[in-house]
Amino acid sequence: MFTGLTSGEAKEKLLKYGLNEIKEVHTVSKKEILLRQVKGNYLILLLFLASVVSFLVSEIITSIVIIINIIFMILFGFFQEYKAEKAIAALKNLLTPTVLALRNNKETTVDVKELVPDDIIFLRDGSVIPADCIILVQKELEVNEAVLTGESLPVQKTALQKEITNKNLIYMGTHVVNGKCTAKVLHTGMNTKYGKIAYEISTIEKDIPLKHKVNKLATIMAVIAVSLSIVTGLLLLIQATVITKEILVGILLVVISLTVSCFPEGFPIVLTIALAAGTNAMAKKNAIVNRMSSVEAMGSVTVIATDKTGTITKGEMTATKIFVNDQLIDVSGSGYSKDGKFFIDKKEISPHSNYDLNRLLKAVTLCNDASIALNSNNSFEIHGSPTEASLLVLSSKANFSKDFLYHHSPKIDEILFTSEKKFMSTLHKTKTGTVQFYKGAFEKVIEKCSFYAKDKRKISLTPELKKSLHKQNEALGKQGLRVLAIAYKENVNNIEDSNFIFLGLVALSDPPREEVKDSLLICQKAGIRVIMLTGDNEHTAAAIASQIGLTGKTINGDELTTLNDEELAIKLKDTCVFARINPEHKLRIVRLLKNQGETVAMTGDGINDAPALKEADVGIAMGIKGTDVSREVSDIVLKDDNFSSIVSAIEGGRTIFSNIRKFTTYYFSCNYAELFIIVIALILGFPLPLLALQILFMNMVTDDLPALTLAFNPKSSDVMEIKPRPARSNILNKHLLFLIIILGTVMGIGSLIAFNHGLSYGLDYARTMAFFTLIFFQVFNAFSFRSFRKTIFHIDIFKNKWLLGASLISISSLFIISYTPLNKIFGVIPLAFTHWFYPILMALSIIIIADIIKLIYGKKSYLFYN
Structure with missing residues (x-):
């Protein structure tokens, strides 16, 4: 009946009309990312103030070093945020929508963006309409046009008779909820009705609870940092025998430097990097993240409600x-x-x-x-x-x-x-x-x-x-x-x-996939329950469940319908196979599981699965056999429709949250150590153990860099051997706070002992000892945070090459500032050869203490995760 376009005609029209895509109304430029690093950044304003004050009192070198620190902070923030923006943007292009079109008089799968006017396309329930089209042939066609009209009720459509009217037109961005049709493309891209009002339509990302947790934590720690910095300033004032302009400037510089060093300004950036790195790793394992908000929930999943066909099985009927x-x-x-x-x-x-x-x-x-x-x-x-x-x-x-x-x-x-x-x-x-x-x-x-x-x-x-x-x-x-x-x-x-x-x-x-059995065993070890929801009869479903080692009772849709919620809730506890299930049943099962406190990951492929996918904590759509609508509403799309990819996604979610906890705990333990040595030294009547520039140096070299590399920490081999953490757990729980205090105190006391030991060689020598000891402490501390459970002897320290690089930079920088003219700028004195062993051996104690804590916790080390 229809011939469609030839490949040559389609190519000519593509050159004439352009790609069928909605151009972004606003993209973030490099300039905007750069300006974001300065705009509203009070830490940079504080540092700039410190630089101006230093310059006015003729501390030119100090002023220059502070300016270098400002440039470092701006560039560090810019490059990391730019990298994260690029990584997240790349995720959006991993799944290219396709449509069945008539090309060269044959049905051909075509990328949606390559559709052109006069293409003949075939749509059915679940299809998102890829362009403005005229309906040529239809059967029971109903379209949801809510994205354009706000009306949620489906609209019945008819085929073209004589005149083009709204009844025989379908529009880009709407979707088919029932029936099917053959249609002819009328307009594409920005010439569509959707394109013309694109500036009024914004795609709003689900809020990310994790970001709120990080921002809340950062705010609390910022208040503590500022408060303790002010206390430090007051203690310095009390210690001062005379108050001169130079002393006031010195105290101001220390207060500002300590505030900047301990202020968690890099947290939002490191969080974004951790999310981007983790989601890209998940994408490589065929799990495409649609919404960042799902990443945290993915690591908390306690129940996987999965389809059978094509997910548990190969899908090759x-x-x-x-x-x-x-x-x-x-x-x-x-x-x-x-x-x-x-x-x-x-x-x-x-x-x-x-x-x-x-x-x-x-x-x-x-x-x-x-x-x-x-x-x-x-x-x-x-x-x-x-x-x-x-x-x-x-x-x-x-x-x-x-x-x-x-x-x-x-x-x-x-x-x-x-x-x-x-x-x-x-x-x-x-x-x-x-x-x-x-x-x-x-x-x-x-x-x-x-x-x-x-x-x-x-x-x-x-x-x-x-x-x-x-x-x-x-x-x-x-x-x-x-x-x-x-x-x-x-x-x-x-x-x-x-x-x-x-x-x-x-x-x-449709035999089970070979890898499903192993994936089920991983789920069992990880404390995750798996249930199978299928449209097949109970005999087929039970046989497949038996083949993959999924044990439990079977219930069919007819029986499920006769049960009230209380009865079904009881059945849910020991039923693993649900046969002859329809989408309404799926939605009901998900709601009841959530009411029981479970965190549910739910798979679906049809348009009618959309409510259940939305209701689930993590909606997972099929990238191969899934409808356009199911992919749009889901949190994660599986490129290969494979159950094992769901398990990999959960593993990825756990790894991301674990890494966030690791760099958070590391970051604050180091900050706590810096505050501890200064405040305790002043309380005990010691001179100031660290200078402002030394504090700023640590902020640049040993705080931010190792914390960032921990965001790239490879997955731990035991990440799927612990029970799921509660969905609403905070980043820092009481056990991690305990860890921060213990490790921070050890680093602070060790550095203070080194400072006291060095006083017999002079104040500058003592500060050098304290400064170097604290840096070695922080380097070794970073390696301890490769794992919350394994001791240093069971960690492959060469696996995180980024951390190795950051550590080499930190240690190399000590030699550079010791044996070059930079030593005068940073107020350090070259240590005697034998004295280099003192900070190194002292700092090694942090690994011993961390390992002792891990061994004491033993099997309860999961408390660091939950």
Whole structure:
């Protein structure tokens, strides 16, 4: 009926009209990112004030060093934020939407952005409409236009008759909620209705609770840092025997330097980097993060509610058995290859010589919404449901062609398949009249049948015969096969739903993925429960569950419907397989699990799964077989539809949160140590143990850099061996606060001892000892934070190359400022060779203390996570 465009015509139109995409109204430029580092940054203003004051009192070198510190902070923030922006932007391009279009007179999958005016496209329920189009042919088409009109009720559409009206137009950004259509592209990109009002439409990212937690924590620590810095200033004033301009300036510089060093200004940047690094790592394992808000929840998941087909199983449906005319026929072949033969009792038969088999193969070809195209490998490229496609592959083994059969038996009417109805039906015109086929779940088909096809005739479908067919269906299901029933009725004028002739059964094999068993074991170790939700019958579902080691009770949708919420809540505790489930059942199950305090990750692929995907703590859509709508509303999209990718995503979520806790605890333990040594020294009557520039140096070299590298920490081998942390747990719990205080105190006392030891060689020498000791403490402390559970002897210290690099920079910088003219600027004195061992050996104690804490906690070390 339609020919569509040729590749050449499409290319010309693409050059003329441009890509079919909505251009971003506003993108963040490098200049804006740079300005963000300065605008509203009170720490930089404080440092600038300190630089001006230093310059006015002729401390030119100090002023220059502070300016260098300011430049470092601005550039550090700029490069990290720019990198994070680029990484997050890249995630958005990992999944390219596609649409089925008619090109070169063939159905072809085309990238949505390459659509052009006059393209012919095919849409069905679940499709997001990729351009403004005119409807050419439609069946039961309803479209949700809420994104444009705000009206949530679906709008019924009609095909073009004479004039173009709103009734026969569909618009970019809206989506098909029911039915299907063939449409012609009218406008693309910024010329669409959606494009013209793009500036009014903003895509708002879900709020990220993790950011709120970090900002709240940073605010609290900032108040503490400022307060203790002021206390330090007052103590210095009390110690001063005389008050001069120089002394006041020195005290001001120390207060500002201490505030800047301990103020967690880099936290939001490091958090963004940690999220970006983690989500990119997840993307490499086929889990694409749609919403950053899901990352924290992913690490807290306690229940995975997963589909079976294509997620637990391979999703490569192969028809392996046919039951027709009281005979069980085996079919050879695998996957989507057309190579295969038909056997009865291991003897090959010709499908064309078996009347009822011949009729059944025609039925599954005509009553079918999918399409297949043979490629150079003698395998088929499929468009549509894998189940439907496998039936076309089955009929192709008998050399049946859908196009040929449709030419001789054109479709007059149809009832589309939905997960609620669990059947589809088509009405065809034939040479002798009409025929209606009925295909779907066994229980849905058998109840519509009054007759049975046997030996080229129909006989009455007696209760005994029905019972026998039930047993055959059950036997196939117990082998883990997905079973479809086929029926037909001849010489009908309109679609009917009774008195059909039962034709037979087709059993489809879809074996479990090899890696699923191991993934389930990982979930068990990690304290995560897995439940399977499927539209298949309970026998098939239970057989697949048994094959992968998923143990527990099975319940079907009919039984579930009879239970009230209290009864179902009890059943949920020991049921692992839910069969013949529809989207409403899924939504109810998710809500009840959440009411029980579970954090639920839910998979879905259809448009009707959208409510359950939204309701779940983490909605996971299928990237291959999922509808456009399910992918849009989900938090995470699986590129490979694989259950193991869900487990990898949970592992990624746990790793991200663990890394955030590690760099947070490290950061504050170091800050606490810096405050501790200064405040305690002054209380005990010691001179100031650290100078302002030394504090600023640590801020540049040993605070921010190692903390950032901990954000890139590779996953710990035991991250999936601890129970899930509570969804609303804070970044710092009481156990981590205890760790900060203990380690910070150890570093502070150790540095103070070094300072006291150095006083016998002079104040500058003592400050050098304290300064170097504290830097070595912080370097070794960073390595301890590679893991909350493993001691240093069980950590591969070379695995985090970024941390190794940051440590080498920190240690090398000590030698540089010791043995170059920089020593005068930073107020350090080259240490005697033997005195280098003092700060190193003293600092090594932090590793010993950290390991002792880990060993004391032992199996309770999960408390650092929860």
